[in-house]
Amino acid sequence: MQVSILGGGGFLGRKLAARLARDGAIGGRPVTALHLFDLHPPPVPDAAPFPVRALAGDLLDPAALAAAMPPGTGVVFHLAAVVSAAAEADFDLGMRVNLDGTRAVLDRCRALVATGEAPPRVVFTSSVASFSGGQDGVIPADGRQLPANSYGVQKAMGELLLGDASRRGFLDAVCLRLPTVLVRPGRPNRAASSFVSAILREPLLDLPATLPVPEDFALWLCSPRRAMDWLLHAAALDSASLGLDRGVNPPGLTARVSDMLGALERVAGPAARARVQPAPDPAVAAIVSGWPAAFDPARALSLGFAPQEPLEEILRAFVADDLDATRAERAADRPPAG
């Protein structure tokens, strides 16, 4: 089975490529080739037991996308996106990548199906940002997506489109509305949720961090490890069990910022926690305050998605998986300007 990762150069894409290289298979089916695609050639994971191609191109370039999803493609992880704050800052860019890009993936799958291939499984990363409702209440499995940000709107539109394409047999989608993923390595990015990782990662690097929301602010969270488990489970799932509803709210974790800082203190001591200082940011708060902090996980659990591990385990996983590499990257970086 050939596998494509669109957005293969991003945080989740690189983790996923490494995981596939380690596992060699998805749901018991061997991976025979891995095609990594991004705007720049993605890094190739070490010691993969199958050939790996690193391709650079634009999702909206049909020839480039066809190269990234060649004949024989069985699973496509469509992770390519413009993140929340960037899509809010630039409406056209968000529409282009988040909506038109998804439509391009549909078109490519349809072209493969037209040649007699089975509809490829498309695992699409949607987001908690496709909901509103904020801090109150628990979103049911069939909760309405009424997003209060352009990124969430574009993700919800992509889900509708991929659901229809699945019904029509152009592809076979599973749309995972990922919680906020923490702890992200690297530097802060333009996701409005970037602070969620920063307030844990930066203190673990002995660096200060700022908190743009109050400590009692609650979030719906998952770890990179669990996100990988979910992506792979979604890739192998029998989609007949989903019926018309291709959207899944995987079983994340509700935690307040104070819970996260408490876990930081237990893992790294009070000095680490003391590195986080409040710095209210109304622009960030305006986006993230609409995101729900709790979902009913029953459907996802019944579909076999693994529940989220607790906060301290998430922090220890970051220390084990990413801290040294993050520290090395920072050391190699030139100091940030300004």
Next chain:
Amino acid sequence: MQVSILGGGGFLGRKLAARLARDGAIGGRPVTALHLFDLHPPPVPDAAPFPVRALAGDLLDPAALAAAMPPGTGVVFHLAAVVSAAAEADFDLGMRVNLDGTRAVLDRCRALVATGEAPPRVVFTSSVASFSGGQDGVIPADGRQLPANSYGVQKAMGELLLGDASRRGFLDAVCLRLPTVLVRPGRPNRAASSFVSAILREPLLDLPATLPVPEDFALWLCSPRRAMDWLLHAAALDSASLGLDRGVNPPGLTARVSDMLGALERVAGPAARARVQPAPDPAVAAIVSGWPAAFDPARALSLGFAPQEPLEEILRAFVADDLDATRAERAADRPPAG
């Protein structure tokens, strides 16, 4: 205030133009010009107290759309669509008109706003087909749109897009999810719901009609008169009362086919009812059986949308408004081929 009707040549567009010509105003604000736009030049209503332009063009032709929505446009009725069975038969055509067309309307509004104009009110006709759930249950005002047909998917995507565009100030949308409108004049069209009007209209013309679904099949209905009332109310509504949720389920009427045939018998006698013969059609049933037959009207009523009049009044309105014209059109037609 200048007004545009996109899809001005269709059934609802022509009724709306005639109503505007009669009223001369929307919500007390005089109409100063009316721009009718469709693939072919729409008919111009009689005796309008303002200039009326009939324009032909493609929604996706920016120059044509700019002519149909000139500077000074205050209200746009966006009724242009590929109907349900046609969008199911031709995915690309449905996407082009129903999604890309709506995006073109957004782009044009945004261009007007960029010149300093107020965001135009866009009244978008969405549909009961954007929901699933079928015969069971009552859809709440914030019910989830999980459509089981491409037309409904494209309408739901259009709603998301116009909602986001409203939040961003590119336009000011109200999305009306119209029930099945009956009694439609003219001939059957490619809407899967075409039979709903046919089983009343054809017998009133002394013609036979076929019923593709069982008599106990229930539908969510409205009359053309009430649809006009709702479109005009939506055009004048204070959108602040809608909050983030620009979608409205107007207060239609739940009726079984047997209720409709009973009303037909009361209005036109048993011979009329006897002209309707069962002819089960699985393709039509597959589409319409997913559409909900009942909605909670409380929010729409609180927003000032008028409740639907009863079935017999709908039939009598068709006889008063449209029967003679429909009969004359049929008489002028050549006999259908085949």
